[in-house]
Structures are given as structure tokens and as C-alpha cells.
Amino acid sequence: MRLIKDSGTSKKNLLNYSFFLIQFLTVIALISAGKTDYVKDVALTVIAAALYIFIESKYGISVSNYMRSCLLILITAHNFAGKYLELYLSSTVFDKILHVFGTYSAVLIFFSIMNQLMEISFKAKINKIIFLVLLGLSLGAVFEMLEFAVDVLINPRIPNQAGLADTNLDLVSDLLGALAAAFHLSLKNLQLQPPGVR
Numbered sequence: 694m695r696l697i698k699d700s701g702t703s704k705k706n707l708l709n710y711s712f713f714l715i716q717f718l719t720v721i722a723l724i725s726a727g728k729t730d731y732v733k734d735v736a737l738t739v740i741a742a743a744l745y746i747f748i749e750s751k752y753g754i755s756v757s758n759y760m761r762s763c764l765l766i767l768i769t770a771h772n773f774a775g776k777y778l779e780l781y782l783s784s785t786v787f788d789k790i791l792h793v794f795g796t797y798s799a800v801l802i803f804f805s806i807m808n809q810l811m812e813i814s815f816k817a818k819i820n821k822i823i824f825l826v827l828l829g830l831s832l833g834a835v836f837e838m839l840e841f842a843v844d845v846l847i848n849p850r851i852p853n854q855a856g857l858a859d860t861n862l863d864l865v866s867d868l869l870g871a872l873a874a875a876f877h878l879s880l881k882n883l884q885l886q887p888p889g890v891r
Contacts, residue, residue, distance in 0.1 A: 704758045709746060712765045713739065719773045731776040738768050756805045763798035767791070788859075789866045792833070796870025797877075800829040804878065822875045829871020833864055 716739045723731050742764075749755050770791060774780045780787040804825060807813060815821040837860055 705755070705761060708758060708761045708765055712742060712768070715765075715769050716742075716772065719769075719777060722773075722777050726777065728777065731772075734776060735772045738772060742768065754806055754809050756802050760798065760801045760805060763794075764802060767795050767798050770794075789862060792863050792866035793870040793873070795836075796829045796833050796867040797874045798870075799832045800825055800871055800874035801878065803828060803832065804874075818879050822879050825875035825878055826868070826871045829867060829874060830864075833867025833871070836867075837863060 716735055720732055720735050723729065723735065775787065775791070804813075813824075815824065
């Protein structure tokens, strides 16, 4: 049991270090390409990730390495592919795919943390599916409000919301991601947190 826990911790640390290394390299690439206006966005995601890791260690919560990997892929796609490669500008579907995957990842992570803090249980599988879908839609709505606030307060070079159609398509993408997470968590025996974490 100790060996399994140590193996999980090693993978967790490797994922954390990989994340920070990739973000550092992304910042170097952005500066080298003269895209310094994106550096602040990368810095914010790094600060948010560092804060989450601090909260994990302080309060003894954690998520599985699968979920941690999803988060690493999501942020890397946003920062490197979206900002450095500028796929937000050149692709019409990149943002929607990221919304689907982002909501999927967020539901897995938030539910895992909620389950550790409150030990959530459901009498029927359909109740769990409905709860997870509503959780995903709520997270998607909060994200849309944050995008709106950033557009109004910071006025970035690439606005987060191009218009009402963009916002509506984002919410539809959020629904698809929430459904994927709900069915994944309900129909598969997905491990919510690493062994030894209660």
C-alpha cells in the first residue's frame, strides 16, 4: 500500500513539475515571438495552479493523476496552442473543443474535491448524472461571467466573447463537456482521488 501511494505521489510531483516547466517554456516562446501581451495570461494561470497546489498540501485534498493530467493538458492547450500558436484566432472550433474538454475536466476535479470535503452520495445513478450536469453548467456560466468581466475591465487584444452567438455556443460546448463528465463518473469506476486520500 505504501509503495502504491509513493508511486502516485511521484507521478503527481512529476505532473506538477512538468506543468511549471511547460508554462516557463511557453513564456520564453511568447517573449521570443514578441507576443508579450499574452505573458500576463500565462502568469495568472501559473499563480492559480500554484495556489491550488498550496491548498492541496495545506488541507490534505488531492485529485487523481488522471484529473491532474486533464488539467495540465487543458492549461497547456490554452496557453501554448491558444496564445502562442494563436489558434483562438485561426481556428473556429478550437475554443469550442477547449470548452468541452475544460468543462469535462472541471466537473471531474470539482466533484472529486467536493466528495472529499462532503462525502456526496446518491440514491440513484440518474440523480448523480443530473447533479454533475448541473455542476458543469454552473461552472460554465461562472466562466462566461469571468470572460465578460475580463473583456470589460482589461479589454484584451483578443476579446473572450465575440458576441452573443459565441457565448451561446460556449454554453452548448459546456453542456457537452458536463454530459461527458457525468456519464464518465456515473458509468465508469473512475478513481476520484489518489489511494490513501479520504
